Amino acid sequence: MVVKVYGPDFASAKRVLVCLIEKEVEFETLPIDIIKGQNKDPEFLKLQPFGVVPVIQDGDYTLFESRAIMRYYAEKYKSQGTDLLGKTIEERGVVEQWLEVEAQSYHPAIDNLVIEILFGRKRGIPPDAKVIEESEKKLAKVLDIYEERLSKSKYLAGDFFSLADLSHLPFTKYLADMGKMYLIEERKHVKAWWDDISNRPSWKKVFSSRWPLLE
Amino acid sequence: MVVKVYGPDFASAKRVLVCLIEKEVEFETLPIDIIKGQNKDPEFLKLQPFGVVPVIQDGDYTLFESRAIMRYYAEKYKSQGTDLLGKTIEERGVVEQWLEVEAQSYHPAIDNLVIEILFGRKRGIPPDAKVIEESEKKLAKVLDIYEERLSKSKYLAGDFFSLADLSHLPFTKYLADMGKMYLIEERKHVKAWWDDISNRPSWKKVFSSRWPLLE
Numbered sequence: 001m002v003v004k005v006y007g008p009d010f011a012s013a014k015r016v017l018v019c020l021i022e023k024e025v026e027f028e029t030l031p032i033d034i035i036k037g038q039n040k041d042p043e044f045l046k047l048q049p050f051g052v053v054p055v056i057q058d059g060d061y062t063l064f065e066s067r068a069i070m071r072y073y074a075e076k077y078k079s080q081g082t083d084l085l086g087k088t089i090e091e092r093g094v095v096e097q098w099l100e101v102e103a104q105s106y107h108p109a110i111d112n113l114v115i116e117i118l119f120g121r122k123r124g125i126p127p128d129a130k131v132i133e134e135s136e137k138k139l140a141k142v143l144d145i146y147e148e149r150l151s152k153s154k155y156l157a158g159d160f161f162s163l164a165d166l167s168h169l170p171f172t173k174y175l176a177d178m179g180k181m182y183l184i185e186e187r188k189h190v191k192a193w194w195d196d197i198s199n200r201p202s203w204k205k206v207f208s209s210r211w212p213l214l215e
Numbered sequence: 216m217v218v219k220v221y222g223p224d225f226a227s228a229k230r231v232l233v234c235l236i237e238k239e240v241e242f243e244t245l246p247i248d249i250i251k252g253q254n255k256d257p258e259f260l261k262l263q264p265f266g267v268v269p270v271i272q273d274g275d276y277t278l279f280e281s282r283a284i285m286r287y288y289a290e291k292y293k294s295q296g297t298d299l300l301g302k303t304i305e306e307r308g309v310v311e312q313w314l315e316v317e318a319q320s321y322h323p324a325i326d327n328l329v330i331e332i333l334f335g336r337k338r339g340i341p342p343d344a345k346v347i348e349e350s351e352k353k354l355a356k357v358l359d360i361y362e363e364r365l366s367k368s369k370y371l372a373g374d375f376f377s378l379a380d381l382s383h384l385p386f387t388k389y390l391a392d393m394g395k396m397y398l399i400e401e402r403k404h405v406k407a408w409w410d411d412i413s414n415r416p417s418w419k420k421v422f423s424s425r426w427p428l429l430e
Contacts, residue, residue: 049319049360049363049364050316050360054368057304057378061305061308063308063309063312064312065311065312065316065319067311067313068308068312068314068315068316069308069309071307071308071311072304072305072307072308072311076309079289089287089290089291090276090287092286092287092290093276093278093283093286093287094278096282096286096287097278097279097280097283099282099283100280100282100283100318101265103318104280104318105265112422126388145264145265149264188216210358
């Protein structure tokens with residue numbers, strides 16, 4: 001059964017694509033054109049009532065929320081492809097901890113920058129310097145903690161690549177598009193971590209597909 | 216081994232307490248006085264580098280982020296107490312989906328209201344009517360989707376109480392403190408769901424402990 005992934009052009013969906021590649025799960029992508037309002041089509045809302053992407057269909061099983069989808073495939077194919085959850089319940093606990101940090105602290109700070117700078121640029125709205133400054137400060141604080149953490153272990157959850165690292169890929173890429181990669185590069189261990197995870201074939205494949213970054 | 220839970224006075228920590236009671240895991244609570252800055256003590260920062268609660272210690276295992284801690288205990292004691300993850304990998308997927316909706320959509324909307332109304336009241340800062348209106352609108356939109364979902368299944372992830380429902384308890388309680396319980400009560404299925412989950416002995420015990428709601 002080939003997994004259908006709706007909305008491959010969007011950053012959150014790329015988390016799912018990288019995860020499926022790491023787990024060696026076959027998939028096909030179905031673009032969702034938000035400009036045309038396809039995300040508000042009654043048929044799409046039956047799959048995803050919030051009208052956002054990604055959502056997957058796997059036979060008659062439907063699931064949305066990128067991090068939930070990743071957890072599902074990482075668990076379903078535990079022993080196939082890259083193990084992304086750790087070997088023990090304790091290791092999985094630490095994976096979940098850093099995955100929550102990504103979702104609750106790292107992602108919101110970058111997302112605010114993306115909305116202000118990239119969305120603003122697309123719509124011709126000048127960015128709000130105060131929002132940018134505050135978001136960058138929040139992100140820097142999170143990255144300081146990552147720097148300390150990554151000085152002790154190669155990846156966030158330990159010495160193994162996991163969902164916690166993977167989940168950072170698509171939105172960190174936006175830092176380059178916003179000229180803010182120095183936030184990563186000026187931190188030695190964060191830089192080494194980013195160089196490592198962003199060079200994984202799974203991410204290179206998803207990234208080099210050249211789907212438009214913002215629709 | 217008794218689990219140590221730091222910061223029981225805070226809403227996020229209450230998620231963990233309810234989970235431990237449901238899983239019949241013994242715990243002790245260690246208050247963290249944020250007014251006195253105990254959350255920034257070097258010793259505390261060794262446990263939780265972001266300086267927030269909750270954090271748990273279980274022997275020499277330390278974990279932070281309330282939803283990660285809940286997942287850990289729900290999995291570690293899968294067959295003890297209430298099963299909070301579903302019976303199959305597919306059911307767990309749906310639990311994770313709604314747990315992500317809580318974390319990404321429901322929680323941020325209520326949290327904005329709490330900061331604006333309750334924190335503002337404590338600090339003598341008048342609330343920003345626009346922020347309140349926008350947050351309430353966002354929350355109402357999420358609750359409309361819950362209403363539809365809960366017309367089809369008793370709980371968010373299906374016909375079983377799970378981490379997805381549990382995670383809503385502490386912050387939904389704030390709606391009462393803010394005079395906004397009508398958002399729940401004007402939706403028939405959401406109201407029935409809230410009446411059900413808020414009457415669980417685990418929540419009543421955590422709630423009736425009368426820890427201060429905001430420090």
